[in-house]
Amino acid sequence: MNKLKLVVKREYKTRVQKKSFILLSIITPIIIAGLVIAPILIQQSTFKQKTVLIVDDTITLGDLLAKEKSSKFIKYINMPMESTIEEIADRYENAQDTMVLHLNKNFGVVTNSPGQLYNNGHPGPGVLKTIKNDCFDLFRKIQVYRMTKLNLEEIDKRLGDTCNIQYEGLGVNPQVKSYLSLAGGLLMYLLVLIYGVQVMKGVQEEKSNRIIEVILSSIKPVKLMWGKIIGIGLVGITQFVIIIVAAITLFSVIQSFVDVDTAGLVNDQIKMMDADGNLVDAKIPSMTVEEMDTLYAIEGLKSFLPTFLLVMPVLFVGGFLLYASFFATVGSASNQDTESQQYILPITLPIILSMIIAATIMENPNSDLVYWTSMFPLTSPIVMAARLPFMNLATDWWQILVAITLLFGLVWLSTKFAAKVYKTAILMYGQKLSYSNIWKWFKQSN
Amino acid sequence: MALKYIIKANKIVKQYNNHTALNKVTIKIPKGCIYGLLGPNGAGKTTFIRLINQISKPDQGEILFYNEPLNESHITKIGYLPEERGLYKKMKVGEQAMYLAQLKGMSKMEAKLKLTEWFDKFDILDWWDNKVEDLSKGMAQKIQFIVTVVHEPELLILDEPFSGFDPINTELIKQEILELKKKGTTIIFSTHNMQSVEEICDYITLINQSETIIEGPVEEVKKQFSRNSYEIHFTGNMISFTTALWTGFELLKKEEISKTEFKVTVSPMGNNSINDLLGAAMTGCKIKSVYESSAKMHDVFIKAVAQANEPKTTKKDLEDE
Numbered sequence: 001m002n003k004l005k006l007v008v009k010r011e012y013k014t015r016v017q018k019k020s021f022i023l024l025s026i027i028t029p030i031i032i033a034g035l036v037i038a039p040i041l042i043q044q045s046t047f048k049q050k051t052v053l054i055v056d057d058t059i060t061l062g063d064l065l066a067k068e069k070s071s072k073f074i075k076y077i078n079m080p081m082e083s084t085i086e087e088i089a090d091r092y093e094n095a096q097d098t099m100v101l102h103l104n105k106n107f108g109v110v111t112n113s114p115g116q117l118y119n120n121g122h123p124g125p126g127v128l129k130t131i132k133n134d135c136f137d138l139f140r141k142i143q144v145y146r147m148t149k150l151n152l153e154e155i156d157k158r159l160g161d162t163c164n165i166q167y168e169g170l171g172v173n174p175q176v177k178s179y180l181s182l183a184g185g186l187l188m189y190l191l192v193l194i195y196g197v198q199v200m201k202g203v204q205e206e207k208s209n210r211i212i213e214v215i216l217s218s219i220k221p222v223k224l225m226w227g228k229i230i231g232i233g234l235v236g237i238t239q240f241v242i243i244i245v246a247a248i249t250l251f252s253v254i255q256s257f258v259d260v261d262t263a264g265l266v267n268d269q270i271k272m273m274d275a276d277g278n279l280v281d282a283k284i285p286s287m288t289v290e291e292m293d294t295l296y297a298i299e300g301l302k303s304f305l306p307t308f309l310l311v312m313p314v315l316f317v318g319g320f321l322l323y324a325s326f327f328a329t330v331g332s333a334s335n336q337d338t339e340s341q342q343y344i345l346p347i348t349l350p351i352i353l354s355m356i357i358a359a360t361i362m363e364n365p366n367s368d369l370v371y372w373t374s375m376f377p378l379t380s381p382i383v384m385a386a387r388l389p390f391m392n393l394a395t396d397w398w399q400i401l402v403a404i405t406l407l408f409g410l411v412w413l414s415t416k417f418a419a420k421v422y423k424t425a426i427l428m429y430g431q432k433l434s435y436s437n438i439w440k441w442f443k444q445s446n
Numbered sequence: 447m448a449l450k451y452i453i454k455a456n457k458i459v460k461q462y463n464n465h466t467a468l469n470k471v472t473i474k475i476p477k478g479c480i481y482g483l484l485g486p487n488g489a490g491k492t493t494f495i496r497l498i499n500q501i502s503k504p505d506q507g508e509i510l511f512y513n514e515p516l517n518e519s520h521i522t523k524i525g526y527l528p529e530e531r532g533l534y535k536k537m538k539v540g541e542q543a544m545y546l547a548q549l550k551g552m553s554k555m556e557a558k559l560k561l562t563e564w565f566d567k568f569d570i571l572d573w574w575d576n577k578v579e580d581l582s583k584g585m586a587q588k589i590q591f592i593v594t595v596v597h598e599p600e601l602l603i604l605d606e607p608f609s610g611f612d613p614i615n616t617e618l619i620k621q622e623i624l625e626l627k628k629k630g631t632t633i634i635f636s637t638h639n640m641q642s643v644e645e646i647c648d649y650i651t652l653i654n655q656s657e658t659i660i661e662g663p664v665e666e667v668k669k670q671f672s673r674n675s676y677e678i679h680f681t682g683n684m685i686s687f688t689t690a691l692w693t694g695f696e697l698l699k700k701e702e703i704s705k706t707e708f709k710v711t712v713s714p715m716g717n718n719s720i721n722d723l724l725g726a727a728m729t730g731c732k733i734k735s736v737y738e739s740s741a742k743m744h745d746v747f748i749k750a751v752a753q754a755n756e757p758k759t760t761k762k763d764l765e766d767e
Contacts, residue, residue, distance in 0.1 A: 003549055010545050014537060210532035214593070217499040217526040218549035427501065429530075444463065 003219045004227050011202065011231025016238060025239060029246030050127055051098040052117075054078045055085045057105040061138060068152065069134040074127065076134075089118045099123055101131065108139050177389040178362040184312065185358030185386030187243065191316055192381060193351055195236035196323040200340065202228050203331030203426070212426055221426055222419040225332075229324045229415075236320060237313065244309070307393055311400060312385060318407040319381025323347060325411070325418035332418075333425040333441065334433040343433060354379040358386035365390035375403045377410040417442060452477045452512060452601055452632045453498060459506035460493050467493040469656040470507070475601075475634065475649070480627055482647035482664070483636040486751055489653040491636050492529070495603055498634070499526050511601075522551035525599035529606040529636070531590050533578045540565075540574035543593050550597040557596070564592045568618075583610050591619060595626065602626060605636045620646065640743040650743075652750055659754045664743070671749055672741035673698075675713040676720055678727075679734040681706050686730025693726050694718035711739060 015021055052074055056062025062078035070076050079088055085102045092098045099119040106113035115135065117123060123131075141152050150158070203225070206212045215224060326347045334340035357373050364370065365387065373379040374387045380403040391399070424441040431437055453475040460468040468490045475481045485491050496502050497509060500516060509516045511523070534542055540561070547557035565571045568588055578586060587610045595602060604623070608616045623646065627633060635647060643650060643664070650667055652660040660667055675698060680687065684700075687710070691697055695718060699711040712723065724733060741749075 006545065006548055014534075205534070209535060210528070210530040211534060213496075213501070213528040214526065214531060214546065214590075215549065216501045217524065217528075218521060218546070221501075427496070440463065 004223050004230075007219065007224055007227025008231040008234070011228050012234050012238075015198070015232065015235045021235065021239070025242045028239075028243060029250065048097050049073065049075055050123070051075045051077060052131060053088055053092065053098060053100045055083055055088050055100065055102045058103050058107050059105075060142065061103055061107070061135065064138050064142075064152075065134060068138060074130055074134070085116075092118075092120075094120055096120065099127075103135075177365075180308070180389040181361050181365075181386045182359065183247075184308070184388055185355060185361070185382050187240070188312070188316060188319060188382045188385040189351060189355045189358070191236050191240060192319045192323050193348065195232050195320060196327045196347075196351075197344070198232050198235075199229055199324040200327035200331035200344070202232060203328050203422070204334060204336075204340065207332065207334075207426055208336060216427070221423045225328055225419060225422045229321065229328060233317065233320050233324065236316070240313070240316060248305075308388060311388060314404055315381045315385050315407070318377075318404060318411055321411045322377065322381070322407065322414055323351065325414040329418045329421045329425075329438065330433070332422040333428075333438050335429060335431075339433050350378040351382065354382035357383050361386045361390065371399075375399060375406060377403075377407040380404075380407050450477045450512075451475060451510075453634075454510040454513070455494070455497070455507065456510070457507040458494070458497065458504045458509065460490075460497065460502070460504050466656050468497075468504070468653075471653065471656070471658050472507075473651050473658065473661065475632060477632050478627065478630050479648040480623070480633045480635055480646050482643045482650035483634055483653070484638075484640075484643065484650055484747060485653035490656045491653055492605070494653070495526070495528075495605060495634070495636065498601075498603065499524060522597060523600045524603065525550070525594040525597065525601070526603045527590060527594040527605060527607055529609070531587075533586055533589060535577070535579040537578060538574070539576050539578055539581070539589055542578060543589060543596070546593040547596050550599075552597050560596050560598075561592065564596055568592065584612060584615055587611055588615070591622070595622075599631065601632050601634065603634045603636070606638070607635070608637070608639065608642065640747055644743045652747065654751050654754045657754075660746070660750050665740075667746060668740045668743065671746040672739065673713055675711055675739050677709065677711050677735075677737045677739045678724075679707075679709050679736075680727065680731040681708075681734065682731030684708055687727050689730070690723055690726035693722040695723050 049072060052065075054062040054065060054076055056078055062076075065076040066078040085100070089100050089102075092100055099117055102116040102118070104113055104115070107115050117128070117131065141155050144155055145151065148155075206215065206224075219227075327344075330340050330343045330347065334343070354373065357369060357379065360367070361370055361383075370383060370387060374383040384400065384403050388400075393400075421438055421442045424444050425438070428437075428441065451474045453473065455471060455473045457470045457472055458468050459466070459470055471490070471494065473494070483491050483494065493502070497504050498516070500518070500521060511520045514520075537545075543561050543565075544554070544557050547561060548554060552560070562571070565574065570585070570588060573581065573585065573589075578589070581589070591607065594604070602623075607619060607623070611619060620642070623633060623635075635643070637643060647664050649663050650661065651658055660670075662670075683706075684702075687708070688697070691712065694715050695712045696715055697710060698713050701709040703709060714720065714723075720736070724736065727733065
C-alpha cells in the first residue's frame with residue numbers, strides 16, 4: 001500500500017476508534033438535540049391543560065372566554081347560568097388542574113372588583129397572567145365593539161392587517177440566519193481548533209516518544225506530516241458529517257414534534273366538545289407563534305442547506321490545513337507539551353478573534369470588519385462560515401470565491417513553510433522552541 | 447577474492463548550521479559482516495546512520511548501496527533500530543508492528559505471516575492485542591527488534607541494541623544477530639559496549655570529532671594498538687624470574703597470586719625472542735601458561751580517541767609510548 005495512505009489510515013483509524021471520538025460523536029448531537037428539544041419535551045411532559053370553570057355574573061365575558069380564548073394551555077368552560085360560585089367552588093375544591101373563576105357582575109365596571117380565581121394550590125404566575133390577559137383582551141374588544149359596533153373577528157382582522165412588521169429582505173428570516181450564523185461559526189471554530197491541536201499533539205507524540213526516527217527511516221518526513229494532517233482532517237470531516245447528519249435528523253425530529261403536537265391539540269379540542277356539549281366550538285386551532293417560527297425556520301434551513309453543505313467543507317478544509325500546518329510547525333519544533341503552550345497562543349489568537357467577530361455578525365452582518373475579515377485568510381474560515389447565512393449568494397458569490405482563493409493561497413505557503421521546518425525540527429532534540437530556531441530550521445532545509 | 451561492499455560512503459561531509467557533523471568520512475562496509483561503528487558521544491555516528499537511512503542527505507560526497515547511489519528503493523532493504531527508540535503507546539502491539547512492517551514495504555499478508563513467526567519465536571504471541579503502554583521496557587525492546595528485522599533487510603543498523611535488556615534477553619538478541627549474519631545480513635553495530643564489539647564485530651570504524659580515526663578488521667586494529675607483550679603465569683621464585691628478564695625483557699605488570707605464584711606481563715626489548723626468556727626462567731620457575739597479549743577494544747578506543755584529541759601526539763609517539 002502507498003505509504004502516505006498507510007499513515008493517513010493509521011492516523012484516522014486510531015483516532016476514530018478512540019473512546020473519546022465515539023463518545024463525542026454520540027454526545028455532541030445529543031447535547032445539541034437536548035438543547036433544542038429539551039424545553040419542548042419538558043413543557044410537554046409537565047404540561048397539563050388547565051381547565052377554568054367560569055361562573056359568570058357579567059353574562060357576556062364567560063361565554064366569549066370559552067369561545068375565543070380556549071387554547072391548549074387553558075380550556076375555559078362557562079358554567080350554566082344557574083350555577084353558584086359556592087356550589088362550583090365546593091365541587092372542585094380538591095381538583096388539581098381545574099380552577100374556578102368567578103367574574104362578579106361589577107367586573108370591568110367598578111375599579112375594586114376583581115375576578116376571583118379558586119384553585120387547590122397556586123395556579124402559577126403564567127396561568128394567572130394568561131387568564132388576566134385573556135380577560136383584558138376580551139374586555140378591551142367588548143369596549144371597542146360597544147363604541148364601533150365592529151364584531152370581534154373584524155377587530156382582530158383589522159388589528160392584524162394594519163399593525164404588522166414584515167421582513168422584506170431575501171432568503172431566510174433574520175432570526176434563523178442568526179442561529180445558522182452562530183452555529184456555522186462555532187462549528188468551524190471548534191473543528192479547526194480541536195483538530196488543529198490534535199495535529200500538534202500527534203507530531204509531538206511521535207517526537208517525544210522517539211518513534212519518529214524509526215518512521216523516518218521508512219517514509220519521507222514531509223509525507224509523514226501530510227499523512228498526519230490528512231488523516232486527522234478526515235477525522236474532523238467525519239465528525240463534521242456526523243454533526244451535520246445529526247443536525248438534519250434533529251430538525252426532522254423537531255418537525256415531527258410540531259406535527260404531533262398539532263394533531264394532539266385537534267384531538268383535545270374534539271374531546272372537549274364531546275365532553276362538554278356545545279360549550280366550546282370544535283374548531284381546529286391554529287398553531288402557536290412559536291410553532292410557526294419553528295416551521296418557518298425549518299423551511300428556511302432547507303433552502304439554505306445546499307450552499308451550506310457546499311461551502312462549509314471547503315472552508316473547513318482550507319481553515320484546517322492552514323492552522324494544522326501552523327500547529328504541526330510548533331509540534332515538530334517543541335520538545336515537550338508544556339514548552340509549546342506559549343507558542344499556541346499566537347496561533348489560536350486569530351481563531352479566537354474570528355469567533356468573536358463571528359459572534360457580532362448576528363447584530364451587524366454588514367459591518368466593514370465582518371466584510372474584510374470574512375475574506376482575510378487567517379479569519380475567513382470562521383467569519384465566512386458565520387457570514388454565509390447573511391449573504392445574498394446571487395450577488396456576493398465572488399466574495400466567497402475571493403475568500404477561498406486567498407485562503408488556499410496562504411495554505412499553499414503555510415504548508416510549504418511547515419514542511420520545511422518539520423523536516424529539520426522533528427529530529428532536533430534538546431534545542432529550545434523559539435522563533436529564531438524555527439526560522440533557523442526553515443532556512444536549514446532550503 | 448575482492449570484497450563486495452554493501453555500503454561505500456565516500457568523503458561524506460554533513461554540516462548543521464556552523465557545526466560539521468561529518469568531515470570527509472569514508473567508510474566501506476563489506477557485505478555479510480558485523481561492522482562496529484564506534485566513537486565518543488557526539489562524534490557523528492548517528493549523523494552517519496541517518497544518512498544511510500536517508501533521513502538526511504550529505505552535503506558532500508556520496509553513499510553507494512551495492513555501488514548504486516542511495517535512493518528511495520533501498521529503504522526497504524535497510525532495517526534500523528535507533529538508540530532512542532519508541533513506539534506509539536496507545537496502539538496495540540500487533541497493529542503497530544503491522545503498520546511499521548507495511549511502512550517497510552511488506553504486504554499486509556506477508557507482514558502478518560512474518561510477524562506471527564517472530565512473535566512465536568520470542569514467545570510473545572499473546573502480547574499481540576496488548577497496548578504498548580502496558581508493556582515493560584524490555585518487552586517493548588523486543589517488539590522494536592522484531593519490527594526492525596521483520597522485513598528481512600539486507601542491511602541492519604543497530605544502535606545500542608542491548609540497552610534496556612537483561613542479560614538473558616541480551617543473549618537472546620545477540621544470538622539472533624549472529625543468526626542473521628549467518629543468513630547473509632550485513633549489520634552495522636553502533637555501541638559503547640566494547641566487550642560486545644570484541645565478541646561480535648568483524649570490522650570497526652572509530653569516528654571521533656566528525657572524522658574517521660581508525661578503521662579495519664577488529665583483529666588488525668587490536669594488533670595495531672597492542673604492544674608486543676606476553677602474559678606469563680608461573681610458580682616459583684620471583685627473583686629467579688626477574689633474573690631471567692636480563693635476557694632483554696621489560697616487566698610491565700606483576701600480579702602476586704600467592705607467595706610462590708605469579709602472573710606477569712613482559713615485553714621484549716628489541717628483537718629478543720620469548721624463547722630466550724622462557725629458557726632462562728625455567729631454571730628457577732615452573733611455567734603454567736604463556737599468552738601473547740593483545741590490546742582490548744576498550745583500550746584501543748581510549749588510546750585512539752586520546753591520541754586524536756591531542757593534536758601534537760602522532761601515531762608514532764603512541765607506539766613508542
